[in-house]
Amino acid sequence: MDSAHRKTNKSEQKSRKFLKSLIRKQPRDLLLMIGTGVSAAVAPGIPALRSWRSCIEAVIEAADQLEVLHPGDVAEFRKKVIKDRDLLVVAHDLIRKMSPRTGDAKPNFFQDCLMEVFDNLEQHIQNPVVLQSILRLMERGTMVLTTNYDNLLEIFGQQQGKPMESLDLKDKDKVLQWAKGHIRYGVLHIHGLYTDPCGMVLDPSGYKDVTQDPEVMEVLQNLYRTKSFLFLGCGETLCDQIFQALFLYTVKNKVDLEHYMLVLKENEDQFFKLQADMLLHGIKVVSYGDSFESFPEYVEDLTTQICKQKSPDAEQVDSTTLLGTSCVDCAKRRLGDSGKDHPKRARLPDNGMQTDGIVKPK
Known part of the structure; x- marks a missing residue:
């Protein structure tokens, strides 16, 4: 194998590394923040x-x-x-x-x-890989909000038979339901949607209007405190006025949070500076590669890793598992090797706690 080929393989292997703290998240603990990079990857024919x-x-x-x-x-x-x-x-x-x-x-x-x-968006979907990945996460409880004006995700989801729903900040009741996780296939457009131009946030007064409801602000900010945001295709989202008003400058102790942002690494110095700067906002910056073409595949592989995680609610654990095999072996040794006596089945404490101090899933 020549050195150039080895270098390419090494680069590919490096690009497939994922932060354990991210891939071990339960899908329901994530909130996807979708930017223009997603739409650009899906429908490159629409400038x-x-x-x-x-x-x-x-x-x-x-x-x-x-x-x-x-x-x-x-x-x-x-x-x-x-x-x-x-x-x-x-x-x-x-x-x-x-x-x-x-x-x-x-x-x-x-x-x-x-x-x-935005005429005939459905005809311009060329690379649906990222949308498929997003739908997989939504199926498992991941919430989605976007700064985009298009509804490419909703169109694609409906084509897959999903009851997709587009929401905007002016529909308070729907936003509150969505924030509570009651609209599984709802996509919150914080800037509005092109199909309803009057609801689009395109000027300073519009930004002010959508941040005046304290109840809406509170539920959205609570999501930023309790969920891990995963920024996809969000090159300049942190500079966005409405995002700043809703999340960035209104939530305290951001350094204690754990959010993630996938970015293109074009320049190493700029990339590592961005990493350091974003940690102050509780955001871990991760590179998906040095080419935008790597973005869809990276998101697909990342989604596969996250979806491998089993939900704690789905795990049925018996007392033998709770004790562990080493505890059972110890019990056998204490009783001797005659095989005549059998260890008594260990009882769990009445409060539902495991003997090792880990809470048993309810």
Whole structure:
């Protein structure tokens, strides 16, 4: 075997290493945070799914093609997308430009542009591996929320016969049910969904509106305290204003939490700096490889490892197992090797505790 081949195999083996603290999590103890990287992997033919910037660029292009914006405005917005760092402001101005001058967002041409951008999503699903992995985890109790505007996961899940449901923060009752684990196949879109443009969070006032309900804020923040978030395809999620408002800057003692983020390792120095920085937020950064093409397979393998874990509720353990074989052997030695006497069956304490101090699953 030549050195180049050995190096490749070593790299592949290294990329398949998983943190024990992650793969030993029960699926029900995880919450998947899905970003644009998932949609980009699933439907690479739709540029708008690749990033927030790409989405705005696609809307501007659709507005130009549909002739719902003056050519001068189209040119101006294209410049803003390239130059402006605050894309939220650009999106706000773009929406207002295509809306009536009454302060009301309905009706507007923005919705038509979104429908053009995300038209026939189901026909663009090319690589469903990541979606299949997510559904496997959802079947076992993993919750899912996303910053994405698309419903690719719901579309694919329905194709597999799952009762998928799209939720947004403005439907309080549904959010509370979801947070309690009562909607197994619910996907919470914290920015809203493209099919309901009026519920999309695209401007500063929208961010303020969805964080004003203390009950919703409390249940969501409790999830951040009690679940392990697994960030998939979330390149800039931690910079997102609504994510910061809901979780990052409102939950105390974050360093005591244990969340995980899968990232592309393009530059080693930047990667290890990100690792160190994110530990301060209770987030363990893990590399899925140095190529985006590695992402789907890594997620699939990771899901397989997690799903191997047996649920404590499903384990039926008898008293022999609780004592362990070494204890049984000791009992036999104490009684002698005659085989005439038999050790008495050990009794468990009345409080349901094992003799070794481990709580017996109820």
